[in-house]
Amino acid sequence: MSVQLWQPSRERAEGSGLAAFMALANDRFQVGADDYQSLWRWSVDQPNQFWPLVWEYCGLIGEGPGAVVVDDPARMPGAAWFPQARLNFAETLLRRRDDGDAIVFWGEDKVKRRISFAGLHAEVSRLQQALQAAGIGVGDRVAGYMPNLPESVAFMLAASSLGAIWSSASPDFGVQGVLDRFGQIAPKVLVAAEGYFYSGKSHDCLDKLAAIVPGLASLERVVVVPYTRERADISAVDKAVHLADFVAPHAARAVEFARLPFDHPLYIMYSSGTTVAPKCIVHSAGGALIQQLKEHRLHCDVKAGDRVFYFTTCGWMMWNWLVAGLGAEATLLLYDGNPSHLGGRILFDFADAEGMTLFGTSAKWIDAIAKMGLEPAKTHSLASVRTICSTGSVLAPEGFDYIYAKVKTDVQLASISGGTDIISCFMLGNPIGPVYRGEIQCRGLGMKVEVFDESGSAVEGRKGELVCTRAFPSMPVGFWGDPGGAKYRAAYFEKYPGIWTHGDWVELTATGGIVVYGRSDATLNPGGVRIGTAEIYRQVEQIDDVMESLVIGQDWQGDVRVILFVRLRDGIRLSAELESLIRKRIRDNTTPRHVPAKVVQVDDIPRTKSGKIVELAVRDVVHGRGVKNREALANPEALDLFQGRAELEE
DSSP, rough: OEEEEEEEOOHHHHHHHHHHHHHHHHHHHOOOOOOOHHHHHHHOOOOHHHHHHHHHHHHOOEEOSSSOOOTTTTTTOOOSSTTTEEHHHHHHHHHOOOOSSSEEEEEEEEEEEEEEEEHHHHHHHHHHHHHHTTOOOTOOOOEEEOOSSSSHHHHHHHHHTTEEEEEETTTTSSHHHHHHHHHHHHOOOEESSSEEEEEEEEEEOOHHHHHHGGGGGOOEEEEEEEEESSSSOOOOOTEEEHHHHTTTTTTOOOOOOOOOEETEEEEEEOOSSSSSSSSSEEHHHHHHHHHHHHHHIISSSTTTOEEEEOOTTTTTHHHHHHHHHGGGTOEEEEEEOTTTTTTHHHHHHHHHTTSSEEEEEEHHHHHHHHHTOHHHHOOOOOOOOOEEEEESSOOOOHHHHIIIIIOOOSSEEEEEEEETTEEEEEEETTSSSSSEEEEEEOOTTTTEEEEOOOOBBBBBEEEEEEEESSOOSOOEEETTTTTTOOOHHHHSSSSSSSEEEEEEEEOOTTTEEEEEEGGHHHHHBGGGGGGGGOOOOHHTTTTEEEEEEEEEEEEEEEEEEEEEEEOOOOOOOOOOHHHHHHHHHHHHHHHHSOOOOOOOOOOOOOOOOTOOOHHHHHHHHHTOOSSGGGGGOOOGGGGGTTOOOGGGGO
């Protein structure tokens, strides 16, 4: 039975952007919607009404939307959205040009900066002219090897204003990880910081940059951005110029925006790529813009003047999602560095100091600060925070409990889920509805999300595959280097032809919410029974001595057995008593099939740059298969801890 943890006040619900949009839909189309579920049903049944209304309500700037919304919403892939429209992504994001804060930046406790909307427009203008002078035009690629700096946002906007394609990676990527990504897309310009801060220390990037540049034969210019020092020696980096010199010849003027078709490429994103080379996913300007503004304005209730934060790096799609908040005329609060700096206090300091209204982070970080024993409700005001968003992995029900007990009682906790593949979300928050323990609040408007069993039948109240049965605007344009689209079709449309299969193992609840049990390709299958990995993590990680865990299925004697790896608190060893406690908690709260055949202690758990644990890579290592792209990991050395374990041969 679903347990309600929060309900918006009548005043808050009625004052939300979603309520205003619902009233507009009822007035314009006589929808008859008086709750979220009826609005969602209309949005998926009537895309030709819904999406133009989103365009209007969110104030997309351009020539459009035009008479045709989508040529065939049942065709996936290949449905064409707003084929008569022309727009530029940056034009909508740069609509506001006053002296209010556009960006407030904290680099741990080392650097603090702010830039106004007028100042951001001026900076983009100078960068646009400099990029043009460097030969950048429509369709060219500009790559950023950057921390989460204001310059990262400005360069992206300048590139997109010209119709160029932006792609980014964070500076903690190694040389090969950068080449695996940017080497596929042949950028003309590379933008890189000379260093970055993490855990109070500065880290130099110039040696890595000097090794990267020779591997990118397409490069014509490397722009070095100052961060940890004002003017570093860049003589060892071929084709490099300091940012100040790059823009020096150009005075600010009105930015000129290249209005291009709705599906013109904007971003190239990358799959995590731990088992194969990363896929280069191409996203359209129009699709990203209308989808992300829908999510900001309707699902996250972001209004003009709000102050929006998401802890992210430039290597995670949440950075791309965050910057779209400018299109809602909100201030972006950017943070770069360790989110647990200063004992985990710094992000809450940031929230209070800058009047944060939306606090976005990962489920893993929420778990981590809970384990640290932080109680922000006692140490911080957080009066401005209306919404807390969580994504990146499954937020366990106990994570919901922690937020409401130890962080803030009157707050919308919006667990959201989607991904790099769609540069947006399938499931999000609902600011006019309740929050139930352990559940994502709703399916996204305009997203016909369903749960399929193995036969391809839609089910409710049972676990199954997350699918989307109608086209949506932020579907990828395709994969870079996949001219016939074969890799693209194989990635999402192979299991159920003509239907997007996302790869999540989920359940649609009686409340209209969703519970995510993990990746469907990582589900365990002992004795032919499918088990979501999150079901085990939820139990194990509530044990005080367990900091983190990872579970896989190991092929064993013609079946599959469950192997659980645990990272324990410093100084704790896996005793027979602790192992017995782990097994008992799993058995008592799940089923006997969930109980692992082996519990193995490891000193670290491998994860991607965005913090997701890599179950498939560990499974490959345990089975003696090589991991082809270790550079995709934040801590690739951790994989070595899983090789040749004697316990796994017994």
